[in-house]
Amino acid sequence: MGTESKRQQRFAGxxxxDLAELFQRDGKxxxxxxxxxxxxxxxxxxLAIARVYLSFLNTKTAKDDIANIKTKTNEIRYKLGAKIKNQVRVVPQLEFFLDDTNEYVEHMDKLFDEISKEDRQPD
Structure with missing residues (x-):
């Protein structure tokens, strides 16, 4: 996958x-x-498809939450369209993905802690 153009980056921003504001207001x-x-x-x-990566805090059911949000994609796209209708020609289709970077970092930290606690064997 190539690098994104300035136009793509600006549009993604x-x-x-706008989605962050929407999730802050209606995410509950x-x-x-x-x-x-x-x-x-x-x-x-x-600019027809926007892939949105979401991170969930204070929940143990992130996979269920992302599945629920995927069922509400049309509603979320409609609300986003109402906010950005004067800035764009076409409101993009939304695809939601779970961003598990935090979980990955925690897992790696745990592995490194375990490695550092192991007894050092002489070479």
């Missing part, structure tokens, strides 16, 4: 900011008790 209905963060947005070169 607009979508990320879609994922009760979870704090939702829009960590990254990637846009296709034709």
């Amino acid at each position: 607009v979508i990320q900011q 209905a879609w994922a009760p008790g979870a704090f939702i963060t829009v960590t990254r947005v990637r846009v296709t070169p034709d």
Whole structure:
């Protein structure tokens, strides 16, 4: 996958900011008790599809929450369209993905801790 153009990056930034506000305001209905963060947005070169990566805090059911949000994609796209209608020609299709970077970092930290606790064997 090549690098994104300035236009894609700018468009992704607009979508990320507006979706973040939307999840902050309405996210409780879609994922009760979870704090939702829009960590990254990637846009296709034709600006037709936006891949949105979400991170969930304060929840053990992130996979269920992302599944619930995927069922609400049309509602979320409609609300996003109402916010950005004057800035874009076409509101992109939204695809949501779980950003598990935090879980991966925690897992790696745990592995490194275990390695450092093991007895050193002489060479």
